[in-house]
Amino acid sequence: VAIPLGKIAPALAYGNTVVWKAAPAATHIAQTVLRLLQDAGVPGDTVRLLTGDHTTARLLAANVNVDAVTLTGSVQSGYSIQEICAKRMAPFQAELGGNNAAIVWDDADIGYAAAQVAWGAFAFAGQRCTANRRVIVHTSRFESFLRELETAANRLTWDDPLKEATEIGPVISLAKRDEVAAMVDRIRTGGDAHRVVLLHGASAEQPWVKVGAYVRPAIICCDRPEHPVVQEETMAPLLVVQRADDFGQALALCNGVRQGLVSSLFSVSPDLQRQFLEEARAGVLKLNASTAGVDVTLPFGGWKASGIGPPEHGEGDRCFYTRIQTVYGKPAQATA
DSSP: OOHHHHHHHHHTTTOOEEEEEEEEEGGGHHHHHHHHHHHTOOOOTTEEEEEOOOHHHHHHHHTTTTOEEEEOOOHHHHHHHHHHHHHTTOOEEEEEEEEEEEEEOSOOHHHHHHHHHHHHHHGGGGGGGTOOEEEEEEEGGGHHHHHHHHHHHHHHHHHHHHSOOEEEEEEEHHHHHHHHHHHHHHHHHHHHHSEEOOOOOGGGGSHHHHHOOOOOEEEEEEEOTHHHHHHOOOSEEEEEEEESSSSHHHHHHOSSSSEEEEEEEEOOOOHHHHHHHHHSSEEEEEEESSSSSOOTTSOOOOOEEEEESSSBBBHHHHHHOOOOOOOOOOOOOOOO
């Protein structure tokens, strides 16, 4: 709901019409949102909804009547649509997810940092592009942070998403559930991680977990920077924890993935904060806060493989949903 409305609203505000190709799994939600827009007074022909798969998206992006294309999706889908738009020189904006890291240093409030990171990693079942997917901890604080993290994560409510108190719900599909569960099992049995902590043990035995698209939240301690669980965005309630002996190593681990959407630092040191702001390779930087969540009045866009074109929101909306023209000469004055 939030992602399409964050694009449709500024598009309409700047005088455009919209053709919306929703993700296949979100078709029913998209139809409901469209009805709400029409009930709110948006003319029926101003926002059009198309359903379909990636083939539909490619055809739409290639249509000469489409003046610009904005996309939220995977890196692969971004590259595919970018190629189509480039061939006909159509403006293209893409937000392609993030493998976001928080650095927790030895001077941080460990309890506060753990609570922030746990919420950022596991709420919404980790299905946010800004989710806290990785956390890099000073080696001296690793054990104490891990204890606090496990406690904070188990405090979050894992339950039916229709219940107001629920913070961790199901993933998008049964297929996604099985894919993630199989990956965690491989990591646990293959020795790729030096520790795997499975959370919410009591809830994991409930009947609704067995039949629904629920992935058991897990903390994966993996110091191998090249491992797929470190390198790939999982879109699931999994958090990778890594250790760093010095701040240079922590920054290298933070930056050492192909995406660069959000990075955060938990530290009260002005020098470390300054170094982080200068050297972190991400479009959104945070101090003493989880990577998850943004203020939509500010520009939102990623570096590296996380983004193409101008950022979304804030000043980015005007940059993308309008075109600049420079006019020379004094306009003639109207006469009575």
